Amino acid sequence: MKSETDYRKLALNSLIGGTILFGAVIFFDMILFSVTNWIYMSMGIMGLSAYDETAIAYYIIKLGTVYLTSGFLGGLYAGYKIRERLKMTMAFPAIVGSLLLLLVVVVQFSLGYRPLSELDFLWLIRNIIVPFLMSLFGSYLGGYTVNWEVEEKPKEERITLIFK
Amino acid sequence: MISRLFGMRLPLAIFILTILSFTITGTTIIHLTLINNMTDENWLCLKTEFIKINFPKTWYVEKGSIDRNGKIFMISLFSEDFKAIVHFAFYSEMATQNFIKSNNITHISLIPNLDVQEIYNWTRSQRNANATLHIVEIRFDLLEFIENWAKYHGYEIHCLVINIENAFVMDNILYNTKGLFISSIVNQRLIKIIFYGEENSWNKNQENFKKILNSLEISMSVWPV
Helix, strand or coil: HHHHHHHHHHHHHHHHHHHHHHHHHHHHHHHHHHHHHHHHHHHHHHHHHHHHHHHHHHHHHHHHHHHHHHHHHHHHHHHHHHHHHHHHHHHHHHHHHHHHHHHHHHHHHHCCCCCCCCCHHHHHHHHHHHHHHHHHHHHHHHHHHHHCCCCCCCCCCCCCCCCC | CCCCCCCCCCCHHHHHHHHHHHHHHHHHHHHHHHHHHHHCCCCEEEECCCCEEEEEECCEEEEEEEECCCCCEEEEEEECCCCEEEEEEECHHHHHHHHHHCCCCCCHHHHHHHHHHHHHHHHHHHHHHEEEEEEEECCCCHHHHHHHHHHCCCCCCEEEEEEEEEEEECCEEEECCCCCCCCEECCCCCEEEEEEEEEEHHCCCCCHHHHHHHHCCECCCHHHC
């Protein structure tokens, strides 16, 4: 009976952690896009949009600031709620969040917002696999941050000697 | 085992360091790209597999290619205010033949008319149904510049200047647009150059357009067949 409750708790918190990750990806993605555009415009370097190197640089920044951070937030929640078997459980928020993101991509392709011609192996690595791995890494870091055992320093004791 | 780094829990410190390293790497690449491609203080140089072009660094650029019945490579340069555009389309030999065949073009001089009609129809259907098209005479200095440019490169060009009255409405104000349409066939490959935009922005960006066009270099040997 207890294990059933545990599984339900695990499933529920993984789902919430995954949803946090999914929402955070969308939110941070918008923020990063707006901030980058604002920086380009205010510095008068919109022309950089022409270069492939800039797109690669943007992708690298996005991996760190969007996927890793979102995974971290999802992991932080799940780690705080679950607290057990972290090695296994911290993968779930990343899996759930990435599945939700994959669902959005599938809908975009099926509705024709993205051309099917851009779908190839390299695209899958860049847009699905690497972001998933970053979210997974973030999720573990988040989960372990909450549950990290820190050796607390012993409190300093003040001894006053009174000589008479 | 280390339990803290910089006074933080180890996973948190790794998280912050990873974000910082990714951001610094990305920013460095952007900075190096900017430095390596600047031609002067305000202009950038874009080199692709077969063209080289300079443009103002404040302009937004989009480039891409379509590979359907022949390859078409396109670059669109949007002015700082996003109200004027310089568009280049480079057709491969096969794409040129297909374009001519599918549009029943009997002479190259008809290509600018076709583009004008396309833009005018789009303006009427998407922007303002009451828009009026005028074919206007090309200004002498602009004509002289284009002719000199074509003569220098040995291109036979056909161009058309238009004015669309009441082309679009923004904040309850009607705006006119202006456009210059150039087409040329070089070694059986079509080049289209379109300079189009809101009238004031178009006039203001004429010098930029001339500078962009002057900087254009095409390597015929690597232009796709």
